[in-house]
Amino acid sequence: LIDAHLARLRKRAPISATEEEALRGLVSRTIRAPADRTLVREGELLDHSLLLIEGWLGRAKDRRSGRRQIAELHVAGDFADLHGFTLKRLDHNIISLSDCLIATVPHNRLERLTVDHPRLARIYWFLTNVDAAIHRQWAISLGGSIALARMAHLFCELYVRLEIVGKTRGDTFDFPLTQEEVAMCIGLTPVHVNRTLQDLRGKGLVELESRQVRIPDLQALMRTAEFNPSYLYLDRIEI
Amino acid sequence: LIDAHLARLRKRAPISATEEEALRGLVSRTIRAPADRTLVREGELLDHSLLLIEGWLGRAKDRRSGRRQIAELHVAGDFADLHGFTLKRLDHNIISLSDCLIATVPHNRLERLTVDHPRLARIYWFLTNVDAAIHRQWAISLGGSIALARMAHLFCELYVRLEIVGKTRGDTFDFPLTQEEVAMCIGLTPVHVNRTLQDLRGKGLVELESRQVRIPDLQALMRTAEFNPSYLYLDRIEI
DNA sequence: CGCGGTGTTGAGACCTGTCAAGACGTGTGG
DNA sequence: CCACACGTCTTGACAGGTCTCAACACCGCG
Numbered sequence: 001l002i003d004a005h006l007a008r009l010r011k012r013a014p015i016s017a018t019e020e021e022a023l024r025g026l027v028s029r030t031i032r033a034p035a036d037r038t039l040v041r042e043g044e045l046l047d048h049s050l051l052l053i054e055g056w057l058g059r060a061k062d063r064r065s066g067r068r069q070i071a072e073l074h075v076a077g078d079f080a081d082l083h084g085f086t087l088k089r090l091d092h093n094i095i096s097l098s099d100c101l102i103a104t105v106p107h108n109r110l111e112r113l114t115v116d117h118p119r120l121a122r123i124y125w126f127l128t129n130v131d132a133a134i135h136r137q138w139a140i141s142l143g144g145s146i147a148l149a150r151m152a153h154l155f156c157e158l159y160v161r162l163e164i165v166g167k168t169r170g171d172t173f174d175f176p177l178t179q180e181e182v183a184m185c186i187g188l189t190p191v192h193v194n195r196t197l198q199d200l201r202g203k204g205l206v207e208l209e210s211r212q213v214r215i216p217d218l219q220a221l222m223r224t225a226e227f228n229p230s231y232l233y234l235d236r237i238e239i
Numbered sequence: 240l241i242d243a244h245l246a247r248l249r250k251r252a253p254i255s256a257t258e259e260e261a262l263r264g265l266v267s268r269t270i271r272a273p274a275d276r277t278l279v280r281e282g283e284l285l286d287h288s289l290l291l292i293e294g295w296l297g298r299a300k301d302r303r304s305g306r307r308q309i310a311e312l313h314v315a316g317d318f319a320d321l322h323g324f325t326l327k328r329l330d331h332n333i334i335s336l337s338d339c340l341i342a343t344v345p346h347n348r349l350e351r352l353t354v355d356h357p358r359l360a361r362i363y364w365f366l367t368n369v370d371a372a373i374h375r376q377w378a379i380s381l382g383g384s385i386a387l388a389r390m391a392h393l394f395c396e397l398y399v400r401l402e403i404v405g406k407t408r409g410d411t412f413d414f415p416l417t418q419e420e421v422a423m424c425i426g427l428t429p430v431h432v433n434r435t436l437q438d439l440r441g442k443g444l445v446e447l448e449s450r451q452v453r454i455p456d457l458q459a460l461m462r463t464a465e466f467n468p469s470y471l472y473l474d475r476i477e478i
Numbered sequence: 479c480g481c482g483g484t485g486t487t488g489a490g491a492c493c494t495g496t497c498a499a500g501a502c503g504t505g506t507g508g
Numbered sequence: 509c510c511a512c513a514c515g516t517c518t519t520g521a522c523a524g525g526t527c528t529c530a531a532c533a534c535c536g537c538g
Contacts, residue, residue, distance in 0.1 A: 043469065061379050064465055069383045071375045083372075086365040091372050091470035114361075118354070125364045126325040132371030133322075133330050135378055136310045140300050142381040143426025144308045146525070178484065187382025192526055194486060226303055230282065231330035385493070417516065428495055433518060479538100486533070493526075501518070508511080 001027065001103060004077030004165040005051060011164050012237055013123055022117055026110065027051065027103040033096045035176070040094035046084040048106045052076055055100030056176055060184065061092045070184040072134055073097070073158065077165040083128050085110050098176035126237065133231045142187050145226070147196045150186040152225035155206050159215055160229050175213040240266065240342060243316030243404040244290060250403050251476055252362055261356055265349065266290065266342040272335045274415070279333035285323040287345045291315055294339030295415055299423065300331045309423040311373055312336070312397065316404040322367050324349050337415035365476065372470045381426050384465070386435045389425040391464035394445050398454055399468050414452040 002024060009015050015023070030053065033039055039050065039057070050057070057074040059081075071092060074080045080094050085107055114121035134157070141153045162173045179197065180190040188196070200206040205221045207214040215221055222228075241263060248254055254262070269292065272278055278289065278296070289296070296313040310331060313319045319333050324346055353360035373396070380392045401412045418436065419429040427435070439445040444460045446453040454460055461467075 059375070063383055067383060069379045071378050083368040086361060086368050087372075087472060088476055091472070092375065115357070121360075122325060122353075125367070128364070128368055128371065129322040129325050132367065132374055133326075135371055135374035136298070136331065139310050139374055139378040139381055140308045142378055143424075144302055144306060180484080185382075189527055190485085191487090191528080195526095198486090233326060233330070237327055419516080429516090430496080430518085431494055434494095437518090481536105481538085483536090484534080487531085489529095491526105491528075493524105495524070496522085498521095499519085502516080504514090504516105506511100506513085508509100 001030070001053060002051060002077075004053070004167075005079070006077075007165050008077045009123060009127075011234055012126065019117055019120055022113055022120065026105045026113060028106050028109070030101060030103050033100045033102060035096055035098050035100075037096045038093050039096060039102070040081055040084070040090055042091060042093050043089055045089055046081070046107065048104045049082050049084050049110065050080045050094065051103040051105050052078050052080050053101040053103055055102075056097040057100060057102075058095050058097050058181075058185075059090075059092050060095050068184050069187065070181070071138065072131065073185065075158070075162055075165065076167055079105075079124075079127065082124060083131065085124075086128075097181060126233075130233050133233065137231045141225075147186070147188055147192055148199055149225050150188070151182070151193070151196050151200060152205060152221050153227055154182070154186055155213060155215060156218070156222050156225050156227035156229075157232070158213075159218065160232060160234075164234070171216060171218065172212055172214045174211060175208065176211050240269070240292060241290060241316075243292070243406075244318070245316075246404050247316040248362060248366075250473055251365065258356055258359055261352055261359065265344045265352060267345050267348070269340060269342045272339045272341060274335055274337050274339075276335045277332050278335060278341070279320055279323070279329055281330060281332050282328055284328055285320070285346065287343045288321050288323050288349065289319045289333065290342040290344055291317050291319050292340040292342055294341075295336040296339060296341075297334050297336050297420075297424075298331050299334050307423050308426065309420070310377065311370065312424065314397070314401055314404065315406055318344075318363075318366065321363060322370065324363075325367075336420060365472075369472050372472065376470045380464075386425070386427055386431060387438055388464050389427070390421070390432070390435050390439060391444060391460050392466055393421070393425055394452060394454060395457070395461050395464050395466035395468075396471070397452075398457065399471060399473075403473070410455060410457065411451055411453045413450060414447065415450055 006015060052074050054076050057080045058070045059072045060068050060070045062068050081090060084090055141150050159168060159173060162168050167173060179193045183190045183193040197208055204216055205224060245254065245259065291313050293315050296319045297309045298311045299307050299309045301307050320329060323329055380389050398407060398412060401407050406412060418432045422429045422432040436447055443455055444463060
C-alpha cells in the first residue's frame with residue numbers, strides 16, 4: 001500500500017526491515033476521494049495526516065476574489081499534510097485534483113513512531129523541509145520567471161518527482177489537472193496557460209493531450225525552466 | 240544574547256528553566272558580518288546553523304540572468320538555516336542585508352539537544368514548518384497579487400514578526416533594505432518598486448524614509464494585502 | 479440530442495519591464 | 509570648504525507580457 005512512500009524515503013536514506021514494519025503500521029484506514037473535494041480545511045484541528053497512495057492532491061488557498069491559488073502538488077507516496085503533525089492545524093486547504101486513494105495516519109501513531117524510531121522522526125523532519133524547499137522554489141519561480149519558464153519548471157519538477165515513485169513511462173506521465181488548475185499553480189489565467197502551452201508545444205518542449213504530458217527533450221525543458229533538481233534533495237543523506 | 244529567539248519560542252510554547260539553559264548552551268561563538276555578504280553558499284556541507292541575534296539576513300537564489308531572488312527574510316531571533324540541520328546542505332544562499340550579529344550553533348549540539356529534550360526537537364521541527372508556511376504564503380502572494388498587494392503583504396508580515404521580538408516602536412520599525420532588495424523579495428524591478436512605494440504612500444498605507452517603515456493604519460494595510468497572520472502560527476501549541 | 483465543462487482564439491486594456499537620464503545624499507580626498 | 513564619485517532614489521517614454529472579456533469549438537456524458 002505505501003510502497004511509493006517507501007520508495008520516496010529510500011531514495012534519501014536506507015530503511016531497515018524493522019523500520020519498514022513500523023512505517024507500515026502507521027496507516028489506520030484508507031479512504032477514497034473523488035476529484036475536486038476539500039479534504040482538509042484551513043484552521044481545522046487535526047488528529048491525523050494524509051498519506052497519498054494514488055491520485056493527485058494540492059495545497060490551496062482561496063483568495064477574496066474567489067481566485068484559488070495552489071502552493072504545492074502532491075503525488076503518490078507523498079505525505080500531503082505531514083506538517084500538520086507539528087502545526088496541529090493548516091493555514092491552507094488540502095484539495096483533491098483527481099480521484100484519490102488515501103491512507104490516514106493518526107497523529108498518536110506518528111507520535112509513537114517518533115519516540116520509538118528517532119531516526120525516522122529525523123527523516124520525516126527532513127521531508128517536511130523538502131516540502132519547504134519546494135515552496136521556496138515555487139516562490140522563486142513565480143517571482144522571477146515569465147509564464148513559459150514557470151510552466152516549464154512545473155513540468156520538470158513533476159517529471160522528476162514522479163520518476164522517483166515509478167509513475168513515469170519513458171518521457172510521459174499521467175497528468176489529471178485541467179488548464180485552469182495549472183493556472184492556479186503558476187499564477188496565470190487559464191487563457192494565458194493555454195497560450196503558453198501552445199508556445200511550449202511549438203518549441204517542442206512539452207505536449208499535453210488527453211491528460212498526459214510528454215516531454216520530448218527533458219534537458220531542453222530544464223534549460224528553459226532554469227531547473228536544477230538540487231532543491232528536491234534526492235541524494236542520500238546520512239541520518 | 241538569544242533573548243529574541245527565546246521570545247519567539249515562548250510565543251508558541253512555554254519553555255522551562257531547564258530547557259532555557261539547554262538552549263543557551265547551543266551557541267558556540269558569535270560572529271559579526273557586514274552587509275551584503277554571502278554567509279552560506281548553496282550546496283556547501285554544513286556542520287552548524289546560524290542564529291541571528293541582530294540585523295537582517297535573507298535566503299536568496301541567483302538566476303542565470305544575474306537577477307537575484309529572495310525567498311525569505313530573517314530578523315533578530317530567527318534561526319536562519321535551521322533546516323540545514325536535517326538537509327545537510329542548502330539549495331540557496333544565506334546573505335546579509337545589513338550588518339549582523341550572529342551566533343553559530345554546531346549541529347552536534349543540536350543533535351544532543353534533540354536527544355536530551357525531545358520536546359524542544361518538536362518545537363524546532365514546528366519552527367521549520369512555520370518557515371515553510373512563510374514560503375508558501377510568499378508563493379501565494381507572488382502568484383496571485385499585483386505589485387501593490389505584494390508589497391503591502393511584505394510589510395504586514397515584517398511588522399507582525401518584528402513585533403513578537405520587540406523590534407517595533409509603535410507603528411514604526413527599522414528597515415535596512417534598499418528598494419532594489421525589496422524588488423528581489425517581491426519579484427519586481429527596482430523601478431516598479433519605487434512607483435509602488437509612492438502608490439502606498441499616496442494611499443496613506445506605508446511610509447518608507449531613511450531606512451524606517453511607518454505603517455499609519457495596519458488594518459487598512461492588511462486589507463490591501465489580504466493579509467491573514469494565521470500562517471505565522473502565533474498561537475500557543477501544546478507539545 | 480443537448481448540455482456543461484474544458485479548451486481555443488481574438489482584440490483591446492492594463493500592469494510591469496526596459497532603457498535612459500537626472501536628482502539626491504553621503505563619504506572621500508584635495 | 510569644495511569637488512567628486514558612488515550608490516540610491518526618482519522620473520519619463522515606450523515596449524512587452526499578461527489579463528479581461530467575449531465568442532466559439534470540442535468533447536464526453538446523460
